[in-house]
Amino acid sequence: xxxxxxxLPIGQAARVKAYDQCTATDQRLMVMGLIPGVQVRKVRVAPxxxxxxxxxxxxxxxxxxxxxxxVRLESA
Amino acid sequence: xxxxxxxxKASLAPAQxxxxxxxxxxxxxxxxxxxxxxxxxxxxxxVTVSRKVGVLPLPNGQAELIDLxxxxxxxxxxxxxxxxxxxxxxQVPGLRKPDLVVCMIDATNVVRNLFLASQIAExxxxxxxxxxxxxxxxxxxxxxxxxxxxxxxxxxxxxCVATKKSSAxxxxxxxxxxxxxxxxxxxxxxxxxxxxxxxxxxxxxPKGMSDSLSDAEVHRLLFDAxxxxxxxxxxxxxxxxxxxxxxxxxxxxGGFNPMAAEPLLQYEHLNKLTEGVVNRxxxxxxxxxxxxxxxxxxxxWGLAIFAAIMYVVFLSVYTWAGPLMDLIxxxxxxxxxxxxxxxxxxxxxxxxxxxxxxxxxxxxxxxLPQILVLFFFIALLEDTxxxxxxxxxxxxxxxxxxxxxxxxxxxxxxxxxxxPGIMATRTIEDPKARLxxxxxxxxxxxxxxxxxxxxxxxxxIEPQHGPFVASLTLFAMHFLGLAIALPLVWLFNKFLLKxxxxxxxxxxxxxxxxxxxxxxxxxWESGVEFVKRAGTVIFAITIIVWAxxxxxxxxxxxxxxxQQFIATQGLTLEQAQADEAQAAALSQAIDSAxxxxxxxxSMGRTVQPIFESAGFDWRITVGVLASFPAREVIISTLGVxxxxxxxVDEESHSLQDALKGSTWHEGPRIGQxxxxxxxxxxxxxxxxxxxxCGATLAIIKKEAGTRWAVFSFxxxxxxxxxxxxxxxxxxxxxx
Numbered sequence: 001x002x003x004x005x006x007x008l009p010i011g012q013a014a015r016v017k018a019y020d021q022c023t024a025t026d027q028r029l030m031v032m033g034l035i036p037g038v039q040v041r042k043v044r045v046a047p048x049x050x051x052x053x054x055x056x057x058x059x060x061x062x063x064x065x066x067x068x069x070x071v072r073l074e075s076a
Numbered sequence: 077x078x079x080x081x082x083x084x085k086a087s088l089a090p091a092q093x094x095x096x097x098x099x100x101x102x103x104x105x106x107x108x109x110x111x112x113x114x115x116x117x118x119x120x121x122x123v124t125v126s127r128k129v130g131v132l133p134l135p136n137g138q139a140e141l142i143d144l145x146x147x148x149x150x151x152x153x154x155x156x157x158x159x160x161x162x163x164x165x166x167q168v169p170g171l172r173k174p175d176l177v178v179c180m181i182d183a184t185n186v187v188r189n190l191f192l193a194s195q196i197a198e199x200x201x202x203x204x205x206x207x208x209x210x211x212x213x214x215x216x217x218x219x220x221x222x223x224x225x226x227x228x229x230x231x232x233x234x235x236c237v238a239t240k241k242s243s244a245x246x247x248x249x250x251x252x253x254x255x256x257x258x259x260x261x262x263x264x265x266x267x268x269x270x271x272x273x274x275x276x277x278x279x280x281x282p283k284g285m286s287d288s289l290s291d292a293e294v295h296r297l298l299f300d301a302x303x304x305x306x307x308x309x310x311x312x313x314x315x316x317x318x319x320x321x322x323x324x325x326x327x328x329x330g331g332f333n334p335m336a337a338e339p340l341l342q343y344e345h346l347n348k349l350t351e352g353v354v355n356r357x358x359x360x361x362x363x364x365x366x367x368x369x370x371x372x373x374x375x376x377w378g379l380a381i382f383a384a385i386m387y388v389v390f391l392s393v394y395t396w397a398g399p400l401m402d403l404i405x406x407x408x409x410x411x412x413x414x415x416x417x418x419x420x421x422x423x424x425x426x427x428x429x430x431x432x433x434x435x436x437x438x439x440x441x442x443x444l445p446q447i448l449v450l451f452f453f454i455a456l457l458e459d460t461x462x463x464x465x466x467x468x469x470x471x472x473x474x475x476x477x478x479x480x481x482x483x484x485x486x487x488x489x490x491x492x493x494x495x496p497g498i499m500a501t502r503t504i505e506d507p508k509a510r511l512x513x514x515x516x517x518x519x520x521x522x523x524x525x526x527x528x529x530x531x532x533x534x535x536x537i538e539p540q541h542g543p544f545v546a547s548l549t550l551f552a553m554h555f556l557g558l559a560i561a562l563p564l565v566w567l568f569n570k571f572l573l574k575x576x577x578x579x580x581x582x583x584x585x586x587x588x589x590x591x592x593x594x595x596x597x598x599x600w601e602s603g604v605e606f607v608k609r610a611g612t613v614i615f616a617i618t619i620i621v622w623a624x625x626x627x628x629x630x631x632x633x634x635x636x637x638x639q640q641f642i643a644t645q646g647l648t649l650e651q652a653q654a655d656e657a658q659a660a661a662l663s664q665a666i667d668s669a670x671x672x673x674x675x676x677x678s679m680g681r682t683v684q685p686i687f688e689s690a691g692f693d694w695r696i697t698v699g700v701l702a703s704f705p706a707r708e709v710i711i712s713t714l715g716v717x718x719x720x721x722x723x724v725d726e727e728s729h730s731l732q733d734a735l736k737g738s739t740w741h742e743g744p745r746i747g748q749x750x751x752x753x754x755x756x757x758x759x760x761x762x763x764x765x766x767x768x769c770g771a772t773l774a775i776i777k778k779e780a781g782t783r784w785a786v787f788s789f790x791x792x793x794x795x796x797x798x799x800x801x802x803x804x805x806x807x808x809x810x811x
Contacts (some may be wrong), residue, residue, distance in 0.1 A: 022336050028581045031339050036351075043366075046468055047374075048469075048472035049472060050471065064580055065168060
């Protein structure tokens with residue numbers, strides 16, 4: 001499965017597999033706890049289609065699609 | 077020798093305690109609770125990052141509590157974020173390294189919050205941990221073994237509910253104990269590859285640098301993709317990059333991805349450290365916040381609710397502040413008319429006190445109501461947790477040009493007044509987006525522009541084209557600034573603002589009921605800061621412009637005007653003075669003549685050729701120049717120029733008629749009307765785009781520095797001139 005946080009359907013959960021690069025944004029997400037192996041759920045998409053909101057470890061975080069594209073997932 | 081003196085001094089000074097923690101965990105609430113009225117806000121030396129310090133009374137003496145910006149880690153991509161590392165490592169000039177760090181930890185998310193604490197541990201500062209929102213954690217069914225946690229961390233850990241007054245005494249007591257017998261959190265044991273990489277990196281540093289840096293700081297260079305810390309160091313870019321790359325290669329050779337090693341290793345370490353500390357009784361129930369979010373950020377209603385909330389905010393800033401502003405205006409007026417007669421024997425002093433000093437104080441006080449009302453709502457929106465949702469809803473609209481969702485509220489507020497709007501940009505964490513928002517906020521059509529539109533549309537557009545075109549023009553004028561601002565900000569971001577792009581990763585805090593005291597503090601802080609920092613500049617500008625309009629004032633002007641007046645009216649001086657209406661007309665004619673002869677008047681004549689291509693005559697030019705400190709002044713200036721006195725307002729028919737009857741006295745268009753439709757449109761566009769507000773410039777200077785205040789003034793004025801010229805030229809071509 002080659003899903004990313006961006007393509008994950010709303011309401012579904014998956015496990016973080018890897019980050020494509022490790023940009024400052026990716027590092028910020030990792031610091032917040034979104035490290036490989038952690039289960040993440042896509043909560044919603046903003047009315048204008050971007051950004052998206054995700055939830056992991058009881059934290060709800062919003063990020064842009066360009067950033068979500070770089071987070072690869074595997075099935076939970 | 078010098079060292080011992082310094083250390084004696086240091087031991088006499090109050091202990092420095094720094095308050096750190098992730099964003100949105102109630103740090104400010106605790107700060108307010110502990111320091112109460114004994115807090116002050118300033119800036120860190122040399123930068124426009126605000127610094128909050130409060131006095132903390134302890135059983136034996138007192139300490140200074142420093143509220144540091146909320147952050148997830150010591151990794152800093154911007155100057156604002158770097159402040160936390162700089163303060164904690166004692167690298168801010170003039171500030172001592174803190175004696176104690178109070179690390180606030182969200183009790184509902186202990187492990188993730190310990191990340192920051194574990195990084196700070198490498199700085200070697202004594203620490204205590206506060207498990208805040210203890211009550212929420214208990215409601216969620218979390219059982220936290222604080223005794224075990226304390227034992228594992230080696231520093232005191234105590235439960236805390238920052239929103240409850242009763243927490244204060246326990247926290248103060250723990251602080252006081254920790255200052256007496258400090259304990260440090262044991263930092264992570266890095267694998268050999270990281271330790272060696274750190275040594276390698278230190279070895280390649282320029283002479284002396286390694287000794288001045290702690291491991292925590294060296295790790296920022298090693299691990300962070302985009303470290304703002306590099307800017308602090310005097311280490312040449314190319315050399316630094318290659319040294320960092322070498323060190324990262326060492327980490328890589330140990331089998332770790334250097335860019336992900338820190339979070340992976342830290343979390344592995346923290347998970348082990350907290351094993352068995354947090355136990356959950358039963359499954360996590362559906363969070364309260366999630367059910368509210370289903371409504372407030374819903375795809376359909378989300379935007380409607382947002383629009384409704386913003387409408388209320390905007391309307392309140394516009395209308396609630398009104399009566400208070402009227403009261404200030406009334407107070408100013410009464411004070412002026414009370415003092416004026418007392419000084420009538422010395423006309424210059426009278427004018428200085430009445431028209432300059434009192435006017436100048438009034439000129440900045442009048443902004444206070446709007447600032448207070450806006451900050452009431454901002455505090456409410458932030459403290460409830462809605463602000464993050466608003467940014468989530470709006471982000472797409474702004475992200476294409478380099479702003480983000482948080483720019484919305486400041487820009488909307490700027491439609492009422494750019495001064496509170498620019499102060500509201502403090503809610504934008506990303507410094508680049510914040511600066512960009514500050515630069516375009518004054519382009520939003522503020523309420524002070526309305527009188528100009530009403531005057532000109534009422535005099536020229538409505539009579540000729542009817543109410544529909546009139547209201548369309550009014551709408552277009554309000555839309556113009558925004559329509560220009562967004563593409564402009566795109567250009568700024570592309571060519572001008574060289575800072576790094578910031579991650580737009582925003583945590584949605586839990587919704588909660590805000591504390592009134594926190595809201596009141598926020599309002600008070602913004603009000604005091606505005607008066608202290610911007611007030612003086614606004615006052616100074618008012619005095620300067622007064623002087624330009626008042627001097628040189630040769631008495632010959634008054635005599636000549638009086639002679640001319642009685643000659644044209646066919647009266648004697650006594651007759652003119654006896655008749656009330658004639659006397660008033662005479663004094664207005666004298667004021668008008670003085671204005672024409674003043675330095676401002678001659679400046680107007682001198683620079684008029686610049687405005688020739690926009691069709692402005694010298695009168696409009698003087699009006700434009702006199703309006704640079706405050707654009708609404710144009711109405712009363714035009715009143716004085718057209719000998720109607722300064723008391724006219726935008727709906728005054730005498731002023732409208734005077735404008736309609738105004739003709740060119742000289743030059744190629746002699747005898748023709750000055751105010752043609754292209755000129756009128758040009759003036760309105762000029763006022764829509766020009767930087768005619770001393771208060772706005774003062775606040776930009778305060779929030780972003782002098783350089784950017786000058787830049788805003790120059791770019792907006794150039795834009796306004798261009799707009800006016802285009803209006804006039806294209807208007808004339810179209811006939």
